[in-house]
Amino acid sequence: MAEEPKEAGQSKPGFQNPVAGFGVTFKAMFKKRLTEQYPEQQKTTAPRFHGRHQLNRHPDGLEKCVGCELCAWACPADAIYVEGADNTDEERYSPGERYGRVYQINYARCILCGLCIEACPTRALTMTNEFELADSSRANLIYTKEQLLAGLDEGMVDTPHAIYPGTDEQDYYRGLVTEAAPGTERQVALSKGEVVQEAASTFGEDEPASKKVIGR
Ligand code: SF4
Ligand code: SF4
Numbered sequence: 001m002a003e004e005p006k007e008a009g010q011s012k013p014g015f016q017n018p019v020a021g022f023g024v025t026f027k028a029m030f031k032k033r034l035t036e037q038y039p040e041q042q043k044t045t046a047p048r049f050h051g052r053h054q055l056n057r058h059p060d061g062l063e064k065c066v067g068c069e070l071c072a073w074a075c076p077a078d079a080i081y082v083e084g085a086d087n088t089d090e091e092r093y094s095p096g097e098r099y100g101r102v103y104q105i106n107y108a109r110c111i112l113c114g115l116c117i118e119a120c121p122t123r124a125l126t127m128t129n130e131f132e133l134a135d136s137s138r139a140n141l142i143y144t145k146e147q148l149l150a151g152l153d154e155g156m157v158d159t160p161h162a163i164y165p166g167t168d169e170q171d172y173y174r175g176l177v178t179e180a181a182p183g184t185e186r187q188v189a190l191s192k193g194e195v196v197q198e199a200a201s202t203f204g205e206d207e208p209a210s211k212k213v214i215g216r
Helices: 016-028 070-074 115-119 170-175
Strands: 053-055 082-086 098-106 126-128 193-197 212-215
Touching: 053 098, 070 082, 070 115, 115 126
Parallel strands: none
Antiparallel strands: 053 126, 082 098, 193 212
């Protein structure tokens, strides 16, 4: 005849169960604490931690993104939106033919897997160690190109601006351009609605009013 299964709690005499419970508590008192005092104390991430993305620049400030959309095609979460556009000599954002005019990453979708940065042929897209991405608004979780674009280091000029004189796109990838050419100035971003205005002279009526002012 088959033996009847024991009911829960029948394995030990009844009076031992509370004591066993306190035993678990007692053992936990001597274990290493796992509580982290976040956000007061920030923990350093691993060097290759996958955090917020960054769109990188060449050493003279031109953008590395060529608007090819390979990152968007590689993304399993459909979190990236890219629109490419043509550079012109009057308004240049990258050394080659094309640049990323619109670039967005939706962090409500992104799973920080890193497939997009593997797909990028120019190393324009990399990931930082920044992980504080939470927000209560869906709209705020869509990061724009302006938010993702790397800041300006020493020797860089903000885009748009002319390519380093005497070089081509290949020279940028060969590392031959190490800073902006002397005298490089930011161009007027006409495609973004910026306009060139002639400034009124402050030196008198005879002085030509030729200084360019960039406004919106
Ligand atoms: S990290 Fe992964 S999920 Fe996030 S944008 Fe890149 S490919 Fe898409
Ligand atoms: S970030 Fe890289 S892969 Fe994505 S559009 Fe720009 S160049 Fe292409």
